[in-house]
Amino acid sequence: MAEINIPNEYRVELTPPDLSPYRTGNTGIPYIWRFESGAPGPNVMLSAIVHGNEPCGALALDWLLQQDTRPVAGSLTFAFMNIAAYEAFDPEDPNATRWIDEDFNRVWDTDVLDGDRDSVELRRAREVRPVLEDIDYLLDIHSMQHLAPPLMMSGRHARAKTLAASVGVPERVVGDAGxxxxxxxxxxxxxxxxxxxxxxxxxxxxxxxxxxxxxxARESAARFLVATGTVSRDFLGAFPEPEGRQSAYTVIEAVTIKNEEFVFARPYSGGEIIAEKGTVLGHDGGEPVSTPEDGLMLVMPSKRLWRGQTAVRLARRDP
Structure with missing residues (x-):
C-alpha cells in the first residue's frame, strides 16, 4: 500500500475526542456499544472513524453517548471503527493516518474478509464484521479531503436515496457503486x-x-435516528429545519487511474458542474480524461493519485 505523504493545506479546527472511555464496549468487541429498547423496531447503527483522520464522526458519536442517547424502538449501535489509525492521528501531519496498513473502507469484499491477507485494518474489519450482520439501517460518518459541498452517498439502490430524503441533509445526495x-x-x-x-x-x-x-455530523446523525424511528422527533429540538431542497445525482463513471501518474488539468475540489461534454479534466499517464456528456458534477476529486485508485467520480443530476 502506498504511503500517504500528502501536504496539508487546511487548518485543523477540530480536536479529536478521547475515546478511551468507550474502549470496553458492551458487545464483546472493543469500542462497539449496542443498546436495546425492548420494543419492536429496526437495528440501527452509527459508525465513525473508518478513516483515522476524520474526527467529525467521533465527535458526533461522543456527543450522543454523553447524552445517554437510547432507542425508543429496536436497537442502536455506536461503532468506532479504525481505532489504531485514529489513535495515531497527528495534527501536524493529519493526512498520514487515514489508515495504518491499508484503507479500511476498501476491504469489505467477502473474499477479502475470508481470505489469507493480513493488515491492521483487515484484523479490525474481521473483528467488527459480526456487528454488521443484523443491522437494518447504517449511517457511516465521513469527511473529505477538499473544502467542498457535503454529500450523502447512497450507493446503487433507490431505497437509500429514499432514506436520504427522509434525513433531509445535506443538500446533495449522490448514488454510486463504489x-x-x-x-x-x-x-x-x-x-x-x-x-x-x-x-x-x-x-x-x-x-x-x-x-x-x-x-x-451531529445533525445528520440526529436526523438519521429520527428518520429510522430510533428516537422521537423531539430529539431534533436543537436543530433548525434544513434550508432548501435536496438535489440528487447518480455517478455515471468512476475514473480509475490506470498509469503511474495522474495529473488534474486544474485544482478541482469537488461539486463543480462541468458544463460541456469533452472538457479535459486531467491526464492519466499522458492520456486525456474528458467528460462524456454535458452538465456533470465532479464528486470528490482525490489527492491520492495512485494507480488503481479513483481519481474522481462523474455524476449526472437525476431527472
Whole structure:
C-alpha cells in the first residue's frame, strides 16, 4: 500500500475526542456499544472513524453517548471503527493516518474478509464484521479531503436515496457503486443486495478538519435516528429545519487511474458542474480524461493519485 505523504493545506479546527472511555464496549468487541429498547423496531447503527483522520464522526458519536442517547424502538449501535489509525492521528501531519496498513473502507469484499491477507485494518474489519450482520439501517460518518459541498452517498439502490430524503441533509445526495480498489463497508452484504431491505448511507460532512463538519455530523446523525424511528422527533429540538431542497445525482463513471501518474488539468475540489461534454479534466499517464456528456458534477476529486485508485467520480443530476 502506498504511503500517504500528502501536504496539508487546511487548518485543523477540530480536536479529536478521547475515546478511551468507550474502549470496553458492551458487545464483546472493543469500542462497539449496542443498546436495546425492548420494543419492536429496526437495528440501527452509527459508525465513525473508518478513516483515522476524520474526527467529525467521533465527535458526533461522543456527543450522543454523553447524552445517554437510547432507542425508543429496536436497537442502536455506536461503532468506532479504525481505532489504531485514529489513535495515531497527528495534527501536524493529519493526512498520514487515514489508515495504518491499508484503507479500511476498501476491504469489505467477502473474499477479502475470508481470505489469507493480513493488515491492521483487515484484523479490525474481521473483528467488527459480526456487528454488521443484523443491522437494518447504517449511517457511516465521513469527511473529505477538499473544502467542498457535503454529500450523502447512497450507493446503487433507490431505497437509500429514499432514506436520504427522509434525513433531509445535506443538500446533495449522490448514488454510486463504489470503487474499483475495493468494497466499502456501506456496500457490505445485504446493504448492496437489490432484493434486501437493509439500507446504508455514507455522509461526507465537509473538509476533514473544518468546524462545520462536526456540526453536520451531529445533525445528520440526529436526523438519521429520527428518520429510522430510533428516537422521537423531539430529539431534533436543537436543530433548525434544513434550508432548501435536496438535489440528487447518480455517478455515471468512476475514473480509475490506470498509469503511474495522474495529473488534474486544474485544482478541482469537488461539486463543480462541468458544463460541456469533452472538457479535459486531467491526464492519466499522458492520456486525456474528458467528460462524456454535458452538465456533470465532479464528486470528490482525490489527492491520492495512485494507480488503481479513483481519481474522481462523474455524476449526472437525476431527472
Amino acid at each position: 470503487h474499483a480498489a475495493g468494497r466499502r463497508m456501506r456496500d457490505y452484504g445485504a446493504f448492496d443486495d437489490p432484493d434486501a431491505p437493509n439500507t446504508a448511507l455514507l455522509i461526507e460532512c465537509g473538509q476533514h478538519w473544518e468546524a462545520s463538519a462536526s456540526a453536520l
